[in-house]
Amino acid sequence: MRKLLTAFQKELILLLRDRTGIALLFLMPSVLVLIICLVQEKVLNPTTQLLILDNDKGVIGQFISKGASKSENIKVVMASDLGIITGAQAKQAVNRGEFQFSIVIPQGCSAFSIQKARQFIDLATGRDNLNTPPKENGPAKDSQLENTPDKGPEKSIILYFDPSVQGGFRAAVLTAVSKVLLCMEYQIKLEHVLSLLSPGQNNSAKKTKIEDNSPWFDISEIWATEFGFITMPTSVQQNVPAWALFGIFFICVPLSGSLIKERDNKILDRLNTMPVSSGILMTGKILAYLLVCLVQFFMIFLIGKFVLPSMGLPAFSMGNQLPAVTLIVLATAMAATGYGILLGSVARTFEQAIVLGPTSIVIAAALGGVMVPVYLMPEPMQVISNISPLAWALDGFYDIFLRGKQFEAVVPNAACLFGFSAITIAIAQGVMKFKK
Numbered sequence: 001m002r003k004l005l006t007a008f009q010k011e012l013i014l015l016l017r018d019r020t021g022i023a024l025l026f027l028m029p030s031v032l033v034l035i036i037c038l039v040q041e042k043v044l045n046p047t048t049q050l051l052i053l054d055n056d057k058g059v060i061g062q063f064i065s066k067g068a069s070k071s072e073n074i075k076v077v078m079a080s081d082l083g084i085i086t087g088a089q090a091k092q093a094v095n096r097g098e099f100q101f102s103i104v105i106p107q108g109c110s111a112f113s114i115q116k117a118r119q120f121i122d123l124a125t126g127r128d129n130l131n132t133p134p135k136e137n138g139p140a141k142d143s144q145l146e147n148t149p150d151k152g153p154e155k156s157i158i159l160y161f162d163p164s165v166q167g168g169f170r171a172a173v174l175t176a177v178s179k180v181l182l183c184m185e186y187q188i189k190l191e192h193v194l195s196l197l198s199p200g201q202n203n204s205a206k207k208t209k210i211e212d213n214s215p216w217f218d219i220s221e222i223w224a225t226e227f228g229f230i231t232m233p234t235s236v237q238q239n240v241p242a243w244a245l246f247g248i249f250f251i252c253v254p255l256s257g258s259l260i261k262e263r264d265n266k267i268l269d270r271l272n273t274m275p276v277s278s279g280i281l282m283t284g285k286i287l288a289y290l291l292v293c294l295v296q297f298f299m300i301f302l303i304g305k306f307v308l309p310s311m312g313l314p315a316f317s318m319g320n321q322l323p324a325v326t327l328i329v330l331a332t333a334m335a336a337t338g339y340g341i342l343l344g345s346v347a348r349t350f351e352q353a354i355v356l357g358p359t360s361i362v363i364a365a366a367l368g369g370v371m372v373p374v375y376l377m378p379e380p381m382q383v384i385s386n387i388s389p390l391a392w393a394l395d396g397f398y399d400i401f402l403r404g405k406q407f408e409a410v411v412p413n414a415a416c417l418f419g420f421s422a423i424t425i426a427i428a429q430g431v432m433k434f435k436k
Contacts, residue, residue: 007284014258015288025254026296029247033300034308036239051102053079053090058110059184060157064103067180087158094160101173104158117188125196157181240304240316241397242370245390247300248293248332249361252340255289256353259344282425286337293333321400324407328396331417335389338421338428345428345435364388369395392416 050068054061068074077099084090090102159177161170261267304316318325340357347353365371367381368390374382385391396413399405 003280004284004287007281008287009284011258011285011288012291015254015292025247025251025292026299028250029244029296029300030303032247033240033243033303034311036235036243048100049075049077049098051077051079051082051084051090051093051099053084053087053102053104055085055107056105056109057107059188060110060113060181061105063180063184064105064177067176091160094162097162100162101170102160103177104160106156106158109157113185114188117185118192121189121192121196236304236308236314236316237401238398240300240308241401242394244297244300245332245393245397246361246365246370248297249336249339249364249390250358251289251293251296251333251336252343252361253354253357255285255337255340256344256347256357257350258285259341260347260350260353282341282429286334286341286425289337289340290330290333293336294329297329297333318401321407324400324405324410325397327407327414328393328400328410328417331396331414331421332389332393334421335393335417335424338424339389342424342428342431345431364390367391368393389417389420392420 052061052065052068054065065076065078068076079085079090079102082093084093087104090104093099094102157177159174161173301316301318305318306315309315343353343357343360347356365388367385368374368388369385370390374385374391377385392413396410399409399413
């Protein structure tokens with residue numbers, strides 16, 4: 001035990017001498033987490049501004065503005081409040097980046113929609129107008145309905161999108177507007193049908209308007225977690241563990257550099273002449289860098305807990321699953337140190353380690369879902385992502401922080417990380433023996 005403690009102390013002294021390297025190990029992931037959380041706060045919980053130019057001043061504009069105002073993520077701005085009166089001005093406002101999209105409703109749209117809905121009902125019921133009784137031959141044929149005047153281009157509702165808006169968001173907006181217009185069409189048709197009731201009910205039907213636009217069925221949004229989240233997971237809750245893992249794996253750079261330096265300076269040969277086994281020396285090195293990883297990780301968690309709220313972001317919450325968090329952190333740190341030892345044994349020079357280490361970590365992070373969620377990747381990439389140790393660790397953290405799972409659920413992820421560490425260390429030992 002004394003020999004192991006001495007080897008552990010030796011590695012800590014060497015680490016502390018490299019003050020610049022230690023500072024980078026702690027500052028780099030901390031600054032990265034701060035920047036990513038600040039940048040992605042509105043990406044995961046987007047808020048957009050909708051500019052509505054209502055030249056029609058009818059029911060369509062009322063429907064659209066009322067429907068959009070119900071969304072917490074959309075801020076409705078009326079063009080008339082800004083002095084915008086033409087479609088060209090609305091388009092320029094979107095082009096300047098002031099709004100993500102704009103809806104232009106031409107004059108006469110509401111009157112046209114009411115006329116078309118009434119004509120459709122009249123043809124379908126065999127009536128030419130309100131005062132004409134139904135025809136004896138029954139409802140109108142399909143050919144009669146097809147003769148309904150089509151909507152001209154001057155009646156088109158125009159949506160201007162900022163070119164930077166992503167396709168999924170554009171599709172969501174188009175779908176929402178289409179549903180609003182469809183609901184309005186059904187309401188107008190239903191009101192006209194009520195106006196065609198029997199004379200005894202006709203007057204009351206004309207006076208009655210369908211004011212209740214609420215849907216018949218409510219859509220309940222429930223998080224598929226063990227405990228059920230009542231609020232949407234924030235960018236902090238997702239980015240802090242993800243980029244903390246990314247920072248931990250950068251321990252491979254100083255660790256591999258330490259091995260290469262000891263090998264090139266013949267320090268490793270002198271250490272092997274001492275009455276200490278190579279296993280103890282390697283274990284001392286692993287424990288030293290393991291301690292650095294643990295301190296680094298929990299320091300980032302403290303930043304998420306206390307620093308990020310001072311910047312206007314939500315505080316990071318670790319919950320009550322500290323044993324599960326510790327297990328994943330320990331397994332991740334072991335995987336990172338194992339990879340660093342493998343890199344130090346394979347790379348011939350420190351320059352090779354500097355290039356190979358960060359590059360491979362960035363690739364593993366991209367595959368593991370740190371930069372882009374795995375479910376958004378193409379299917380072949382989703383399969384390939386399973387080989388990334390960062391994917392195992394990140395999935396374990398998401399199970400704890402986002403899905404509310406217990407300790408037992410993250411044991412398989414931790415086992416994979418420990419297995420990765422054991423395999424990489426075993427390969428590194430074999431490479432070192434072969435090079436002798």
